[in-house]
Amino acid sequence: xxxxxxxxxxxxxxxxxxxxxxxxxxxxxxxxxxxxxxxxxxxxxxxxxxxxxxxxxxxxxxxxxxxxxxxxxxxxxxxxxxxxxxxxxxxxxxxxxxxxxxxxxxxxxxxxxxxxxxxxxxxxxxxxxxxxxxxxxxxxxxxxxxxxxxxxxxxxxxxxxxxxxxxxxxxxxxxxxxxxxxxxxxxxxxxxxxxxxxxxxxxxxxxxxxxxxxxxxxxxxxxxxxxxxxxxxxxxxxxxxxxxxxxxxxxxxxxxxxxxxxxxxxxxxxxxxxxxxxxxxxxxxxxxxxxxxxxxxxxxxxxxxxxxxxxxxxxxxxxxxxxxxxxxxxxxxxxxxxxxxxxxxxxxxxxxxxxxxxxxxxxxxxxxxxxxxxxxxxxxx
Amino acid sequence: xxxxxxxxxxxxxxxxxxxxxxxxxxxxxxxxxxxxxxxxxxxxxxxxxxxxxxxxxxxxxxxxxxxxxxxxxxxxxxxxxxxxxxxxxxxxxxxxxxxxxxxxxxxxxxxxxxxxxxxxxxxxxxxxxxxxxxxxxxxxxxxxxxxxxxxxxxxxxxxxxxxxxxxxxxxxxxxxxxxxxxxxxxxxxxxxxxxxxxxxxxxxxxxxxxxxxxxxxxxxxxxxxxxxxxxxxxxxxxxxxxxxxxxxxxxxxxxxxxxxxxxxxxxxxxxxxxxxxxxxxxxxxxxxxxxxxxxxxxxxxxxxx
Numbered sequence: 001x002x003x004x005x006x007x008x009x010x011x012x013x014x015x016x017x018x019x020x021x022x023x024x025x026x027x028x029x030x031x032x033x034x035x036x037x038x039x040x041x042x043x044x045x046x047x048x049x050x051x052x053x054x055x056x057x058x059x060x061x062x063x064x065x066x067x068x069x070x071x072x073x074x075x076x077x078x079x080x081x082x083x084x085x086x087x088x089x090x091x092x093x094x095x096x097x098x099x100x101x102x103x104x105x106x107x108x109x110x111x112x113x114x115x116x117x118x119x120x121x122x123x124x125x126x127x128x129x130x131x132x133x134x135x136x137x138x139x140x141x142x143x144x145x146x147x148x149x150x151x152x153x154x155x156x157x158x159x160x161x162x163x164x165x166x167x168x169x170x171x172x173x174x175x176x177x178x179x180x181x182x183x184x185x186x187x188x189x190x191x192x193x194x195x196x197x198x199x200x201x202x203x204x205x206x207x208x209x210x211x212x213x214x215x216x217x218x219x220x221x222x223x224x225x226x227x228x229x230x231x232x233x234x235x236x237x238x239x240x241x242x243x244x245x246x247x248x249x250x251x252x253x254x255x256x257x258x259x260x261x262x263x264x265x266x267x268x269x270x271x272x273x274x275x276x277x278x279x280x281x282x283x284x285x286x287x288x289x290x291x292x293x294x295x296x297x298x299x300x301x302x303x304x305x306x307x308x309x310x311x312x313x314x315x316x317x318x319x320x321x322x323x324x325x326x327x328x329x330x331x332x333x334x335x336x337x338x339x340x341x342x343x344x345x346x347x348x349x350x351x352x353x354x355x356x357x358x359x360x361x362x363x364x365x366x367x368x369x370x371x372x373x374x375x376x377x378x379x380x381x
Numbered sequence: 382x383x384x385x386x387x388x389x390x391x392x393x394x395x396x397x398x399x400x401x402x403x404x405x406x407x408x409x410x411x412x413x414x415x416x417x418x419x420x421x422x423x424x425x426x427x428x429x430x431x432x433x434x435x436x437x438x439x440x441x442x443x444x445x446x447x448x449x450x451x452x453x454x455x456x457x458x459x460x461x462x463x464x465x466x467x468x469x470x471x472x473x474x475x476x477x478x479x480x481x482x483x484x485x486x487x488x489x490x491x492x493x494x495x496x497x498x499x500x501x502x503x504x505x506x507x508x509x510x511x512x513x514x515x516x517x518x519x520x521x522x523x524x525x526x527x528x529x530x531x532x533x534x535x536x537x538x539x540x541x542x543x544x545x546x547x548x549x550x551x552x553x554x555x556x557x558x559x560x561x562x563x564x565x566x567x568x569x570x571x572x573x574x575x576x577x578x579x580x581x582x583x584x585x586x587x588x589x590x591x592x593x594x595x596x597x598x599x600x601x602x603x604x605x606x607x608x609x610x611x612x613x614x615x616x617x618x619x620x621x622x623x624x625x626x627x628x629x630x631x632x633x634x635x636x637x638x639x640x641x642x643x644x645x646x647x648x649x650x651x652x653x654x655x656x657x658x659x660x661x662x663x664x665x666x667x668x669x670x671x672x673x674x675x676x677x678x679x680x681x682x683x684x685x686x
Contacts, residue, residue, distance in 0.1 A: 044502070046612040048510030178657045205657035209616050211606055212401075214394040215651035215659075222387040235512045235608065242607050246524045246533045247390070267514045267608050 033074040033328055037319055038097040040090060040108035040118060043082035046209070050110050054132060054312035055080055056301050058107070060293070061316040065324075073328040076320060083109050087117030094121035104323070105130065105335045107315050112136030113180045119146050128336040132315035133308065136184045140359050147339050149315050149352050151280065151363050153181070153231075156257060157188025158195070159365055160229070160278055164254055165196045169226035172198060173251075175216060175240065176231035178205040185231035185256050193229075201225040206236075213240045214247060221249045230255035237275070238268035245271040252276070257365075261306035265373060273373075278365040280349040281310035282377060290348045307349070314347035321345060386529045391648050397536035399644020401602050403543045406621035406628075406636040407550065408594035414631035415567040415587045418489045419622070422467065422497040423595050424614025426459050429500070430596025431603035431613060432508060438519055445519055445604075452600050453593045460592025464585055467492040472581070477571055504611040512608040521604040535605030542601060546594055547637055553590070554633075563587055567631065623663055627670045628679050635679025642666075 039058060041051035062078050065071075079100075081093040090109055097103045098121070105128040109115040115134035122129040123143030130147040131139065137154045140146045164172065172193055176182040182205065190200055201223040204216050217240075220228060228244075228251050230237055237259040244253070253275045260279040264272055283294045283304050293313055297305040305313075322338035323330055330338075343353045352361050367378040405427060412420045433455045434448050471489045479485055521535030554560035562583045565573040574580050602617070603609040621636075624643055628635030646666060647659040670678060 044505065044510070046510065046610070048505065049512075052509065052511075204651075205655055207657060207660055210656070211616075212394075212398050213656075214397065215391055215648040216656045218387055218390045218394055219652055222385075235610075238512075238608065239606065242522055243533075246522055247531045248524055248526070263511065267512055269514075269517055 034102060035071075035074050035076045035104055035323055035328075035330055036100065036102040037076060037078045037316075037323070038081065038093075038100075038103045038106040038108075039078050039316075040081045040083045040093045040097075040106065042085040042110050042114075043080065045084040045086070047085040047110060050133075050308055051082070053306070053309040054108075054110070057293075057297065057305065057309040057313040058316045060296050060300070061313050061320065065317070065320040070321070070324040071328060074330075076323055078107075078316070079103070083114055083118075085109075085111055085114055087114050090114045090118035091121055094118040094125075094127075098122075098125045098127055103127075104330050104332050105319055105339070107132065107312075107319055109134070111179065111181060112139055112184070115139055116142060116180070119143075122146070126336075127332050128339055130315055130319050130339065132311040134181075136180050144340075144359070145336055147318075147354060147359050147361075149318055149345075149347070149349070149361050149363075150311055151257075151361065151365065153185040153188035153256070155188070156278060156365065157185060157190075158192025160254055160256070161189055161192030161196055161198065163276070163278065163367060164193070164227055164229070165198055169252075170198055171201050171225040172227045172229050172254075173202040173204070173220040173223065173225040174200060174229045174231065175204050175206065175213070175220070177233070177236065178207050181258075182231050189229055189231065206232075211236070211239050213243050217244055217247050217249055221247070221251070225251060227252050227254055230259060232256070232258065234259050234261040234264040235267065238264050238272060241268045241271040241275065257307060260368065260375065261308065262304050263306070265370060265375070269373075272370050274370060276367070276369045276378070278367050279307050280363050280365060281307045282366055282368065282375065284375075284377070285348075287348070289346060293348045310348045314345070314349050314352065317347055318342055318345050318352060388652065390530050391652050392645055393530055393532060393536075395645030395648030396641060397532065397539070397644070398647065399641035400536065400539045400543050401598075401605075401617055402620040402624055402643055403637040403640035404539055404546070404598035404601065405595065405617045406624045406640045407543070407546050407633055408591035408598070409618075409621050410625045410628070410631065410633050410636040411550065411594070412587060412591040413625060414633070415563055415584060416468065416489075417567075418468070418486050419493070420463070420468075420591075421490065421494040422463050422500065423591070423621075424618030425497045425500040425504075426456060426463065426592045426595040426614075427599035427602075427618070428504060428609070428611060428614040429459050430456050430599030431609040432504065432513075432599075432611075433596070434600030434603065435513060435515060435609060438516060442516075442518075448600065449597065452596050456593040456596025457589040459596065460588035460590070461585055463493070463496060463592065464588040467496045468584070468588075469581070472584075501611050501614075508611060510611065512610045514608055515604055519604055520607055521601070522607060533605065535601070539601055539605060542597065543637065546597075547634065550590075550594075550633055559583075559586060620663060623667045627667060627677055629677025630680060632677070632679040635677060639678060 041054045042048050043051040083090045097106055107130050112134040115131045119142045123145050128145050133150050134148050135150050135152045137152050176186040255277045257279040259277050326334040326338040345352045350363050368375045369378050409423045430452050434452050437448050468489050521538050523534040525532045562578050566580050566583045624640035625636045627639040646662050650659050650662040
């Protein structure tokens with residue numbers, strides 16, 4: 001009997017110690033709870049330069065956020081996956097993020113095509129997804145789980161069309177990249193331009209990876225439009241402008257915000273002088289938030305951030321603010337609701353609010369042109 | 382009015398891009414002609430040529446003509462290295478059955494593909510995936526007006542280089558002892574070995590020469606395009622491959638002619654259809670050639686084991 005009591009006491013003591021230890025461990029865990037955001041982007045392959053910019057900007061924002069103490073009792077980490085700008089890879093990544101119970105939200109992907117391929121899975125499995133750059137109109141129509149902080153081509157195209165018409169030009173040729181995004185940029189511009197009484201002389205698609213635009217330029221030059229509208233990325237834009245100069249064609253160039261990058265001027269040099277575009281981000285903006293970001297980015301990565309880096313910086317910021325709002329015990333569901341409630345997020349690409357019904361961002365665009373070897377804000381038409 | 386000065390400009394545009402394909406196809410076809418295997422790493426040799434050229438230009442700012450010998454040397458070295466890593470290990474077995482075996486050929490094809498991917502990824506890690514601009518003093522982009530037609534200076538340089546390469550290569554192959562050796566190995570490797578030709582040395586020479594041409598093509602096209610990237614070799618590599626197949630696999634003049642034909646077809650297709658169709662035109666031409674001319678347009682009906 002006594003023996004039993006001794007044994008019981010011993011057992012009780014051990015159990016108690018174990019319980020205490022477990023409780024202690026739980027307490028420690030609560031203090032250091034780790035919330036993970038998945039980030040899928042092209043980190044290799046021929047769009048990897050965009051993925052690199054996203055990762056660079058995301059790291060700055062994440063460190064700022066974790067140091068800010070906005071979220072007590074938890075630390076946020078971002079896990080990067082390389083989608084190679086390939087829809088198949090994006091689907092694999094989507095499953096990987098869904099299987100990881102720590103991942104409560106996903107940022108990415110880069111192109112609309114790849115974002116939507118992953119988005120279909122996130123929509124079905126209820127994971128909030130915020131893309132920094134997917135501007136195809138259908139992306140946010142997938143499900144209530146998709147968000148983006150970039151203006152769509154359905155908004156930007158008519159905006160640019162108005163600008164061109166206001167400058168007195170009535171006929172335009174559109175050169176666009178043959179992918180989902182390029183087609184949406186074409187549609188947005190053409191419908192806006194026609195609505196204002198403009199006339200489209202030609203719409204020419206080119207395949208991604210193409211670097212020779214001489215034959216397109218020759219074809220377009222024959223029709224003598226007032227303006228050439230470019231729906232493409234900066235590498236292609238720089239090559240296009242150079243070849244235009246070589247062929248002695250003087251038709252002015254307007255383009256989508258995707259051309260906005262210091263690299264456009266570095267590669268295109270004098271040939272991009274006078275190119276016009278509208279953008280949400282300018283590094284010259286005197287806003288202190290923009291200047292802090294530009295200085296930090298330049299100090300770390302030895303280059304001025306372009307629009308793509310700024311988009312990623314804000315996307316991460318919006319996501320992290322939503323995490324903070326949803327509290328330390330955030331779920332995929334509560335994070336989605338917090339994202340949807342985003343109003344007036346003060347980012348470097350302007351204030352962002354999501355429309356409660358369409359979840360489309362409302363943003364302001366700035367008119368820019370390349371003058372004296374750098375992007376300058378256009379005031380006037 | 383379709384056949385006007387713009388149409389003529391379109392043909393010239395086509396010849397310019399055709400010359401780019403031809404420049405790459407020459408070295409590619411030479412190596413295929415000798416070994417009877419596709420060298421998938423040729424596009425990377427081309428990219429290496431471009432990057433080494435750019436590094437020399439930014440570091441030393443030498444006159445353009447001084448860059449060429451260095452690029453040639455690097456091309457030759459990468460050709461020799463490539464042969465050692467991806468091709469020689471599969472030539473251990475010298476009996477007739479192994480040499481004619483399909484498995485052996487496919488193994489070298491895959492090993493060259495592996496080397497190409499590894500090289501490209503290493504270049505991506507060193508230089509990043511972004512396009513690298515060329516210092517403006519070296520660009521071959523000055524517009525040259527020939528009557529109402531505009532050409533970039535680079536097109537003329539590339540055209541001249543293709544012509545010189547083609548001529549020099551024909552001279553090497555048909556007028557020199559080395560060329561005789563290359564042709565003997567290309568015709569029958571075992572036979573060549575039996576009559577005392579050092580086949581290993583001949584193959585290494587072929588790789589060195591082919592890769593020298595490839596590397597030169599890389600830097601020239603880089604200066605003409607105004608930007609280079611680790612991925613630049615892929616698209617022209619595919620077109621050069623199509624030109625080689627259409628030209629009859631081992632005929633170098635045939636590959637050049639077909640490269641020009643592809644360039645002009647793409648350019649004219651843009652005029653009548655849309656630029657988005659131009660890859661379709663290229664591959665349709667390939668299919669049509671293979672259906673109606675199984676030996677290629679300039680093939681010799683040589684036996685392919």
